Ligand SMILES: Nc1ncnc2c1ncn2[C@@H]1O[C@H](COP(=O)(O)OP(=O)(O)OP(=O)(O)O)[C@@H](O)[C@H]1O
């Protein structure tokens with residue numbers, strides 16, 4: 001074995017790793033609208049990085065600044081070691097797949113994909129080879145003589161991807177690449193996109209407003225709201241350790257409960273809430289009397305018909321107000337004394353035969369959760 005250093009899967013944790021993209025204090029204003037508000041971000045080579053947020057939060061604007069189609073009002077963007085301030089789009093090591101990717105309707109798949117190389121006057125023999133290779137990668141080699149209207153939505157999407165990849169950019173920027181696809185096809189295409197990204201090893205920055213998509217695709221996610229980053233982290237970090245109510249609520253679903261710190265230990269906190277006392281088994285920089293919020297994911301709450309063996313924190317009792325059957329899981333709306341509704345999800349493992357064990361409408365049920373399951377939020 002030679003002593004080749006392994007390429008880290010988590011370069012953002014490596015103090016010495018040099019970011020591929022450096023975004024520093026970048027703001028973009030359109031008149032009096034601040035679309036992107038003083039953001040800082042590092043993205044590393046080989047990442048599939050997602051910008052996630054609701055409509056109008058500034059995702060496309062940030063992507064367009066990376067591609068050079070928009071110029072920051074202030075701040076700097078460095079890509080692959082070069083300051084991009086005075087570099088026009090066509091001289092950047094980037095390629096962008098737009099929110100509405102327009103294929104040329106009168107051209108075949110092959111010609112659509114070859115177009116960029118023709119423009120660049122690449123020799124025709126090389127064009128043929130590269131088009132073949134890229135169509136094999138997106139699994140469209142049998143479709144090269146078709147025109148866009150003879151393809152499905154997913155196939156068209158892959159043509160657009162092939163067209164963006166063929167110029168071998170170092171950075172591919174994709175704006176809502178899968179938005180036009182229906183749910184099933186979108187999920188399938190997400191995996192294809194990940195595989196393709198892995199094979200080509202190009203850094204992808206993907207814009208999406210679909211949180212499941214961001215969770216599936218990304219190495220890391222930046223959650224955006226009103227032109228700012230609310231949190232940047234891996235899908236697991238963002239889901240398990242949201243830092244704000246906004247993020248806890250935006251990613252997945254969460255029961256958010258307001259309370260006050262009644263005990264602030266170094267390795268635990270106790271919080272008084274209208275759901276009773278909540279005990280969390282990790283410390284936090286809070287103090288007694290602070291107003292806080294607690295997020296508990298619906299799947300982290302256990303439901304039982306039996307009362308707990310002994311009273312304690314992290315328990316509640318309520319009545320089943322509603323049940324939503326989702327196939328693999330069911331969602332239970334539990335009405336607590338005092339009128340609060342708590343969402344609980346549970347997998348449907350029980351077969352219809354054993355109906356008697358099932359929890360049903362209006363039944364009294366007991367809720368409990370582990371001390372590690374609740375997340376304490378201070379904003
Ligand atoms: N050229 C422009 N002129 C004026 N305002 C603009 C312009 N482009 C974007 N904006 C505004 O900037 C804000 C951010 O827009 P942007 O297109 O970046 O949002 P987005 O996050 O991509 O939204 P969506 O999910 O709907 O595509 C919006 O308020 C938008 O109206």
Ligand SMILES: [Mg+2]
Pocket residue numbers: 059060061099175
């Ligand atoms: Mg957009």
